[in-house]
Amino acid sequence: MSEAKWYVVHTYSGYENKVKANIEKTIENRKLQDQILEVSVPLERVVEVKNGIKKQVERKLFPGYVLLNMIMNDDTWYVVRNTRGVTGFVGPGSKPVPLTEAEMINMGIAKTEIELDVEVGDSVVVTSGVWENTSGIIKSINEHKQTVTISIDMFGRETPVEIGFTDIKKLQ
Numbered sequence: 001m002s003e004a005k006w007y008v009v010h011t012y013s014g015y016e017n018k019v020k021a022n023i024e025k026t027i028e029n030r031k032l033q034d035q036i037l038e039v040s041v042p043l044e045r046v047v048e049v050k051n052g053i054k055k056q057v058e059r060k061l062f063p064g065y066v067l068l069n070m071i072m073n074d075d076t077w078y079v080v081r082n083t084r085g086v087t088g089f090v091g092p093g094s095k096p097v098p099l100t101e102a103e104m105i106n107m108g109i110a111k112t113e114i115e116l117d118v119e120v121g122d123s124v125v126v127t128s129g130v131w132e133n134t135s136g137i138i139k140s141i142n143e144h145k146q147t148v149t150i151s152i153d154m155f156g157r158e159t160p161v162e163i164g165f166t167d168i169k170k171l172q
Contacts, residue, residue: 004069004071007070007097008090009065009086009088010086010090012085016041016063016065019084020041020066022083022085023068023083032075032079035070035071035073035076036076038067038068038070044058045057120141121138122138123136124137124148124168124169124170124171126167131161147165148163148168149162149163
């Protein structure tokens with residue numbers, strides 16, 4: 001089986017979220033979760049000033065485009081290409097071209113692989129963020145999202161908290 005790569009799909013302007021929802025629904029209905037791994041409409045946080053009032057809003061990074069992490073084959077190509085609102089894949093003719101590693105890094109998609117030296121049940125301390133200096137026990141590890149779920153004691157109760165790989169340190 002081939003490897004999943006990132007592809008770009010062109011959509012009608014303003015239809016990005018509808019296309020994303022339609023593709024996700026089709027993935028669920030046709031049970032293609034193992035072939036189309038992620039559908040993304042990249043957003044950026046921007047401060048807008050209207051009538052002298054500052055407001056933080058999310059704006060589409062690439063209007064008219066949706067990013068897909070998928071294994072390209074006839075089924076996935078057909079499903080995506082025939083989704084309402086999709087005008088086609090980005091690439092010459094009808095041949096989709098995957099994003100290169102350099103393009104993914106420039107777009108902020110490429111995640112660096114982080115080697116984790118902890119296991120479920122290990123005690124860790126959070127090194128940054130809201131939960132800094134809080135210690136807890138690892139309950140689960142999500143390699144895809146690069147997060148761990150730790151159980152911390154809050155107000156006398158066990159509370160699960162999701163923390164990024166880079167924000168924890170193993171306690172000896």
